[in-house]
Structure formats: structure tokens, C-alpha cells
Amino acid sequence: xxxxxxxxxxxxxxxxxxxxxxxxxxxxxxxxxxxxVKDRMKREYDLIFTKDWHDPxxxxxxxxxxxxxKETYGAEIxxxxxxxxxxxxxxxxxxxxxFSAFYGTNFDDILKNLSPKHVEICGVDTNICxxxxxxxxxxxxxxxxxxxxxxxxxxxxxxxxxxxxxxxVLGAKIEKWRSFNAQH
Numbered sequence: 001x002x003x004x005x006x007x008x009x010x011x012x013x014x015x016x017x018x019x020x021x022x023x024x025x026x027x028x029x030x031x032x033x034x035x036x037v038k039d040r041m042k043r044e045y046d047l048i049f050t051k052d053w054h055d056p057x058x059x060x061x062x063x064x065x066x067x068x069x070k071e072t073y074g075a076e077i078x079x080x081x082x083x084x085x086x087x088x089x090x091x092x093x094x095x096x097x098x099f100s101a102f103y104g105t106n107f108d109d110i111l112k113n114l115s116p117k118h119v120e121i122c123g124v125d126t127n128i129c130x131x132x133x134x135x136x137x138x139x140x141x142x143x144x145x146x147x148x149x150x151x152x153x154x155x156x157x158x159x160x161x162x163x164x165x166x167x168x169v170l171g172a173k174i175e176k177w178r179s180f181n182a183q184h
Contacts, residue, residue: 003045004116007033008101008123008130008151009052010081013067013074015124020067020074023154026124032150033122034081035179046090046114048107050129051075053095060097070095099132111140118143122150122177127162134166144172 010033013019015026040047052068053075054060068075076082085091094107101107119142123130130151137144146166153159166172 003040003043003118003120004048004114005036005040005045005120005122006048006050006101006133007037007081008050008121008133009068009125010049010077010123011051011068011074012076012078013052015078020065021154023152025152025154025156025159029122029124029150029152030078030080032147032177034084036120036122036147036150036177037081037084039179040120041085041088044090045120046092046116047085047088048092048094048101048110049077049085050094050096050101050107050123050133051077052097052129054097058097096129099129100136101129101133102136108140111142116142118145120145120147122147124152126151126153127155127158128153131162131166134172135170138170138172144170146172146174147177148174150177 014021015030016022053070054068056069092110094101094105096105119137121130134144148163163174167174
């Protein structure tokens with residue numbers, strides 16, 4: 001059994017300039033996420049990518065600007081990461097309409113099939129899709145490791161709050177990703 005890395009919502013509308021919900025802090029995590037993914041691919045981890053995947057009239061757009069409309073460029077994984085994973089076979093995509101990767105998706109089935117001992121997580125937004133997915137993982141008794149420098153939010157205070165909630169309330173392990181590439 002290999003490990004499992006979950007990459008949350010590293011999509012153009014969130015992490016690419018001119019994306020509808022782009023935020024500059026995403027630039028700090030993009031190279032870290034790439035480094036983590038490359039390392040975990042070398043170790044033959046299973047990769048799970050979540051993607052916000054909305055219909056044009058999704059009710060979420062009453063709270064947030066329109067974003068990640070399915071089958072659009074904004075909903076795709078950002079280009080540099082998409083290029084790196086293009087030939088890797090141990091990938092699952094979870095298309096989601098809400099914050100948690102579990103709500104209305106096949107994520108439970110994927111996890112049952114892969115039966116990981118722990119789940120490592122990176123991606124965006126720390127206080128939204130990352131935290132609500134971690135909460136569900138912890139409710140299912142998975143050990144969870146979150147790479148703090150591999151997650152980001154549009155609001156630093158909310159990022160810090162979510163990290164503390166995931167660590168202190170949910171019991172997730174918070175680590176810094178360390179590698180040669182991530183430090184430069």
C-alpha cells in the first residue's frame with residue numbers, strides 16, 4: 001500500500017491571475033504543491049485532486065462570485081501542475097459542488113477502495129474546502145497531515161484560524177513541507 005496525497009482545488013479560478021476567485025497568496029503555495037506532488041509521484045502515492053465543479057446556476061453563487069463552471073478553463077487544474085501529472089496513472093478526481101470533498105461525491109468509495117492509513121493534504125482555501133474536507137476525514141478516523149506551507153487562504157487570519165482548528169480541535173497533524181525546491 002502506498003500513501004495518499006490529496007490536492008484540494010488547485011484550479012485556475014483560484015490560483016491563476018485573472019481567475020474569478022484568484023488571491024495573491026496562492027502564488028506562495030503553487031511551487032510547494034508542485035514539489036509535494038513530484039515527490040509523492042516518485043514514491044508512487046495515490047493522488048486525489050478535488051475540483052470545484054459547478055453548474056452555471058449553482059446556488060453557491062448567491063454567496064460567492066461565479067467560479068469553476070464545469071468544463072471551463074477556470075475549473076481546470078492550473079497548467080504547470082496539470083503538465084506534471086499528465087502521464088501519472090495513480091490519480092482520482094473528485095468533482096464537488098460544495099466545500100467538503102465528501103458531499104454528493106464518490107470520495108468515500110475512492111477512500112474505501114484505496115484504504116489509506118493516512119491522508120496528506122495541500123491546496124486551497126485553508127479555511128473553506130481544506131478545513132471542511134479535513135473535518136470529514138477526521139470524522140471517519142483517518143490520520144491527516146496538512147502541509148501548512150502547502151495551503152493558503154485569501155485571508156491570513158482565517159488561514160491561521162483554520163490551521164488552529166484543524167490541529168487543536170480536529171486533531172490533524174500540521175507540518176511544514178521541507179525540500180530543496182520548496183525552500184527556494
